[in-house]
Amino acid sequence: MTDSPRRLRPLGLALCLSLALPATVLPGLGGAAASPEPETAETTHNSVQKQDRAPRPARVSDERAIASLVRRMSLEQKVGQLFVQHFYGASATTPDQRNVPLYGVATPAEVIAKYHLGGVIYFGWSGNLTDPQQIAGLSNGLQRAAIGSGEPIPLQVATDQEQGPVIRFGAPATQLPGAMALGAGRSTGDSRRAAAITGSELKAVGIGVDYAPDADVNVNPANPVIGVRSFSSRPNLVSSMVAAQVKGFQNDAQVTATAKHFPGHGDTAVDSHTGLPVITHTRAQWRELDEPPFRAAIKAGVDQIMTAHLVVPALDSSGEPATLSRTILTDVLRKDLKFRGVVVTDSLAMEGVRTKYGDGEVAVRAIEAGADQLLMTPAMDAAYTAVLGAVRSGRISTERLDASVTRILQLKWKRGLFAQPYVDPARIDDVVGTPAHRAQADAIAERGMTLLTDEAGVVPFALAGRKVAVVGYGATATKTLAQEFTARGATATALETGSAPTPALIEQAVANATEADLAVVTTMNASTEANKSQRDLVAALQRTGTKVAVVAVRNPYDINALPGVGTYLAAYSYNAVSVRAAARVLLGEARATGRLPVDIPTADGAGVLYRFGAGAR
Structure with a gap:
């Protein structure tokens, strides 16, 4: 109550x-005496005003x-x-x-x-x-x-x-x-x-x-x-x-x-x-x-x-x-x-x-x-x-x-x-969760997507009648991606494997990918030693012969620990709005216009693998 x-x-x-x-x-x-009713909450439908309304200094x-x-x-x-x-x-x-x-x-x-x-x-x-x-x-x-x-x-x-x-x-x-x-x-x-x-x-x-x-x-x-x-x-x-x-x-x-x-x-x-x-x-x-x-x-x-x-x-x-x-x-x-x-x-x-x-x-x-x-x-x-x-x-x-x-x-x-x-x-x-706010959020999310490589030729991927295996980190991320693909005519499965996938989960992910036309794997800080088994997951998927697309849903640095990855998209977050934008990029419905805001070092830290500004495909 x-x-x-x-x-x-x-x-x-x-x-x-x-x-x-x-x-x-x-x-x-x-x-006049103030009303006993609560005042109306101030709302902002047009989120950015044409003129700054600077806070009034104290009189x-x-x-x-x-x-x-x-x-x-x-x-x-x-x-x-x-x-x-x-x-x-x-x-x-x-x-x-x-x-x-x-x-x-x-x-x-x-x-x-x-x-x-x-x-x-x-x-x-x-x-x-x-x-x-x-x-x-x-x-x-x-x-x-x-x-x-x-x-x-x-x-x-x-x-x-x-x-x-x-x-x-x-x-x-x-x-x-x-x-x-x-x-x-x-x-x-x-x-x-x-x-x-x-x-x-x-x-x-x-x-x-x-x-x-x-x-x-x-x-x-x-x-x-x-x-x-x-x-x-x-x-x-x-x-x-x-x-x-x-x-x-x-x-x-x-x-x-x-x-x-x-x-x-x-x-x-x-x-x-x-x-x-x-x-x-x-x-x-x-x-x-x-x-x-x-x-x-x-x-x-x-x-x-x-x-x-x-x-x-x-x-x-x-x-x-x-x-x-x-x-x-x-x-x-x-x-x-x-x-x-x-x-x-x-x-x-x-x-x-x-x-x-x-x-x-x-x-x-x-x-x-x-x-x-x-x-x-x-x-x-x-x-x-x-x-x-x-x-x-x-x-x-x-x-x-x-x-x-x-x-x-x-x-x-x-x-x-x-x-x-x-x-x-x-x-x-x-005010809260209005269609206008959600539409702006979707557009903003698209503009941040950073496609660092697509040598595998995944983008754009035509889904109708195809099978997609979504695996990797994040219940929201994997479920949302599978839903987005299914809504466009694919048969998609979702398998959440966590930040440290076990051998049994890797085996299940491989089985799913073997039956699919595309495997999409979400990684979360896979470049860290604690999450090393995420790298094992990606390597196992690559060995199936199925096309693999990696979507990094936290730090963008994961690619330096994933040699041979042919398609790599930095989404920077595992929340639904970012994952939906990632799906639209993979499907060719949106362009990945984001550019790296950081340098990505080589795995040994001795050099730079991708420089600040890379991306914008």
């Missing part, structure tokens, strides 16, 4: 009364209102604004016992009230993202809880909707290609359109913050955590795409964008979820490779920047991860790059930031370093108590705390949360 928005308190009027503001401060905060009266609110807040309320936490459950007021070990209370509303949280983050695995109506009801219920817990301050609701392989808000929401596919398409217009569509659909269900775009420059093909989440290995291409997405999210959809992961996660060989990476770039290399996309994001007006849990000795020789480094967050990001927005940490549950300190100390040190928001601490009581204690003892000054709280509240004000915290569920179908 979701929470009905009909009984929600009108925030505009409540804040106006609490601050005794003049009627001219902001629409919805003064003058003097706005600044005074925020300053007055900060003075009225208790210490507990101020500290609570620094935290963005996950929780379990689909409704704000329905108990979920999984919350109790984390927070000592069972309902999401109680979590918010207990800590005066400044923000929450939604995930599918925590039961927050079932369907659009449920999500909107959850968002409205959480806003009511936040507004009712002390000073009437609305909540930031966030998620990671990068698109491509990182999608939290699934169907019927529009799926779009991810960053590297957009980089392959080379269109800043497509990049902006993708962000505008994504942002407008998030906003329609009450999610006002997206932890995207990824501003990392993926110069390391072996990067275990970024890869296709990056637009490119070239900083100028990443910069232009990041700036476009910031404008799409913020100017077109009025949703907060977050450039990540500062100071740059593109040259790591260690996953910061499980360890602490060290970036060995010199300061000059950092300025040339890693810094430009963040400068571009700041120039475009990005609301937030997310920190990275990694060590960059050239920027800070102390050995502290960037999230805990005052040198990096304050001296470099604030002073050198002149970033004035909100700094949010990456998840504090990741091992990269927990290698030296306990969770309470990590929270305090992140604030001391210059972070404003603490994302997903795994020990809320310890972290909350530690920050309260640090302020009371003077370790964190009141001025330092107020600076972060002020930035957070100013961002909420700028994004309209004080005037319009609730969404209207009746408007969701006008």
